[in-house]
Amino acid sequence: MRCLLVEDDEMIGESLRAALRRHGFAADWVRDGRAADAVLASERFDAVLLDLGLPHKGGLDVLRTLRARGDATPVIVLTARDATADKVAGLDAGADDYLVKPFELDELLARLRAVGRRASGRAEPALQVADLRLDPATREVSRAGRPVLLSAREFALLQALMERPGAILSRAQLEDRLYGWGEELESNAISVYVHQLRKKIGDDRLHTVRGVGYYVGEPKGG
């Protein structure tokens, strides 16, 4: 999942970005409302973690702008304001969830997974394509009931593909999902991960469409 972190506190932003990346999220971080507006207008994210007390433009205004554009990207509000009125205002402005600082990282991750699940219209937390199963919460993958051990990047790549079985994702789209800005990225990184994944889960599930991208599912006619 690719997340945008909008947070003006240097320490929280840095630590949260590091923690998200460690848990397999591609996390980008902006420090004020105007930057958040600009990034959200030009790039696609699977979820936004939004602080409310932002310089230049408040979090609620960023949220309203986003929703006014008809953008349904899941937004979790992170804030130190815990009055009910604040929560109501946040949710009414279009937030999908609300977390009061200081929060537990585990809870934040669970909520991120939940909004991701809702966004893709699934009720079941685990992803399943034929006999291939991926659980975003426990980070477990199994093929025909046998567990498969994946690295964080491999897991993220497989998750991105399994969220929309049969849909072809380009290399650029996958790079976006896997990497935050400024992360070191080899030009053939995606092909390398695809190659490693095929070795672990079998090459009959992960398919290449030459010059277009990759998908997971039953092979498409021939």
Added chain:
Amino acid sequence: MRSLRLRLFAFLLALASVAALAVGGATYVSVRGEADELFDYHLRQMALSLRDQGRIADDERAVLERAEFDYVVQVWSVDGGVLYSTVPAPVLPARAVLGFSTVQVNGAPWRIYAAATPLRIVQVGQPLAARRELAAAAAARSVLPIAVAAPIVGLAIWWLVGASLAPLARVVRALRERGVDALEPLPSQGLPSEVTPLIDGFNALLARLAAAFDAQRAFTADAAHELRSPLTALKLQLDLLHDARDDAERDDAVQRLRSGIERAHRMVEQLLALARAEPGAAAARAPVDLSQVARQAVSDTATLAVSLGGRVDLEAPADAMVDGDADALRSLARNLVDNALKYGGTPPHVHIHVEREGGVATLVVDDAGAGIPEAERERVFDRFHRREPGRGTGSGLGLAIVRAVARAHGGSVQLSNSPLGGLRVEVRLPVA
């Protein structure tokens, strides 16, 4: 006697008693004086007329000898024999003094008038008790209206005081019935004008209390709110440490956690410094040298200055003694130099200057940073106000502390443009 009612009542009673005594006494004295004159005249007239007429007629004798007639008449011959007496046994002394005299007869004072002819002496006497009784009766009559009126007036006062104080009782009831934290003003309508200032004063106190409570509440809420950010950072940093996969990550996480704790610590210190400088927090005062305070601030911030590659000039020749709280003043100066270093340009250039002019000691901190636009200069003193949120991890309390400390010392803080191009902060304190 605390009760207004009882006090008024007792006062009235005392007043009525004194008035009755005075009126009765005056009446007695005046009636007695008049009675003396009148009866003396009677005595004399009677004696002279008996002397002149020589003998006493029978009808006269009958009148003189009636029991309720309190005069005694005795006629003596010159050789001492009783010629006539209205009472069976002569009571008036035989040794007659001519004219008026007051003598003791059987232990009681008598008034006597004696007149003489060559052959006999006529004495007319009257017991003085008769005159006293007359005066006492007159005095008693004059006191009577007071004695009758006093209880009536007392009851009236009793009722009037009660009725006048009834609105006060309403206030007391209203006070008793209100909740512990209700600080609304008390109703003051219908109160006697003597009591209104009391209630008004009380209401003013309540208003000040409410304002102080609100400020306190706001401060606590703000502080708790502001502490959430460092705590959030700490939690995340701890998670990172916990999830570290190798030594490099662990070292990095420990480093982050350390700076997170340092930041939380600074925030708490700053909150404490502000709370101590707030009005009402009395601190020990002693003579403090402002130059020494400035030197201390420079050495306190030396590490920061070095790490930023900054330049700090100190010009503190004057010994400027102020009467103050050394810790608070140190915190004031440190916050100023700290701010000047953080926002005083890259690399920062800070100039600190202490001087004394007349009764005012001044600490001036200039920097070469971007300064603060005039429109924002009042707002930067608000606690938790950060001009550039996200930049650095300041508490947003620095200037709030500076102003609170300056005010607590009877001084002031002023922001202006620095000759170095940035901000000038000028703290003026009265000298000791």
